[in-house]
Amino acid sequence: MMMRQDLISLLRTLWQELDDNAVQLPSGRTVPVLGEPLIGFAATDDPLFERYKDPEVIGPDWLSPKEWLPEAKTVVGIFYPYADELREEVRGEGPVVSASADTGFPQAGKCARKITAALMEALSNAGITVLDPGRDPRFKVTNTPVRSGEDESLHFCSAWSQRHALYACGLGTFGIHRHLITEKGCAGTMGSFLIDAAYEPTPRTYTGVYDNCIMCGACVSRCPAHAITLEHCRNLLRCLQHGDEIEKLGGSECGRCMFGVPCESRNPSA
Numbered sequence: 381m382m383m384r385q386d387l388i389s390l391l392r393t394l395w396q397e398l399d400d401n402a403v404q405l406p407s408g409r410t411v412p413v414l415g416e417p418l419i420g421f422a423a424t425d426d427p428l429f430e431r432y433k434d435p436e437v438i439g440p441d442w443l444s445p446k447e448w449l450p451e452a453k454t455v456v457g458i459f460y461p462y463a464d465e466l467r468e469e470v471r472g473e474g475p476v477v478s479a480s481a482d483t484g485f486p487q488a489g490k491c492a493r494k495i496t497a498a499l500m501e502a503l504s505n506a507g508i509t510v511l512d513p514g515r516d517p518r519f520k521v522t523n524t525p526v527r528s529g530e531d532e533s534l535h536f537c538s539a540w541s542q543r544h545a546l547y548a549c550g551l552g553t554f555g556i557h558r559h560l561i562t563e564k565g566c567a568g569t570m571g572s573f574l575i576d577a578a579y580e581p582t583p584r585t586y587t588g589v590y591d592n593c594i595m596c597g598a599c600v601s602r603c604p605a606h607a608i609t610l611e612h613c614r615n616l617l618r619c620l621q622h623g624d625e626i627e628k629l630g631g632s633e634c635g636r637c638m639f640g641v642p643c644e645s646r647n648p649s650a
């Protein structure tokens with residue numbers, strides 16, 4: 381049987397032993413891409429999960445852990461922070477196309493997926509049933525037009541949400557930029573999956589959806605598309621439209637609201 385602490389230790393080992401935790405940026409500098417990950421756990425019968433079906437939160441298409449896997453007992457969430465050196469490079473780049481982000485984020489995502497898959501495989505080899513909703517054929521995302529203050533926006537309803545899974549796993553709260561602010565900040569990537577073993581849940585040290593956001597407005601100023609306001613958070617339609625503009629210019633990643641802000645690599649409310 382693989383115990384909770386065994387999984388935590390294995391995560392650390394897999395991260396330490398990554399053989400491709402590095403990328404050469406267009407500047408010529410080679411930097412690591414992932415810092416040490418954080419892991420958290422939530423019980424699948426946590427009442428919080430039912431609230432995610434509320435159209436004001438995610439919506440009715442969101443599937444609860446037991447709808448994905450009836451025998452599931454625990455949700456496992458992992459936050460993979462971008463490495464200091466990668467963040468430093470991205471932070472210093474211009475407001476639209478970032479060559480460092482376009483090169484570094486995909487490599488970070490690849491390393492994170494590799495670690496998540498290795499954890500799932502180890503659990504499975506130990507006789508534990510594992511399911512990653514994000515890679516299940518039932519996974520889908522729909523979006524509907526909504527009003528946000530005076531503006532048009534979009535509401536995304538996803539059958540599974542990494543950010544909401546990690547919120548339940550005690551890893552952090554949302555910021556007005558809609559990224560999850562963990563104890564290692566918001567600049568990073570995530571993984572989550574379900575298991576049929578009962579691991580002790582991680583205590584949530586917050587009660588409010590935005591507890592870790594200090595409402596400083598720094599992400600509002602950082603956004604080149606003026607997509608974020610203190611009153612209405614991130615306007616997803618504007619954010620998507622800006623993504624299209626970046627693609628036309630040959631880039632692929634924005635995420636400027638995660639860099640050069642107090643919540644980039646720490647919890648500013650701590």
Ligand code: SF4
Binds near residue numbers: 555594596600641
């Ligand atoms: S930059 Fe400030 S306002 Fe924006 S999400 Fe982070 S803490 Fe909140």
Ligand code: SF4
Binds near residue numbers: 602604622623635637
């Ligand atoms: S990802 Fe870019 S466009 Fe979207 S809110 Fe953040 S800074 Fe603005």
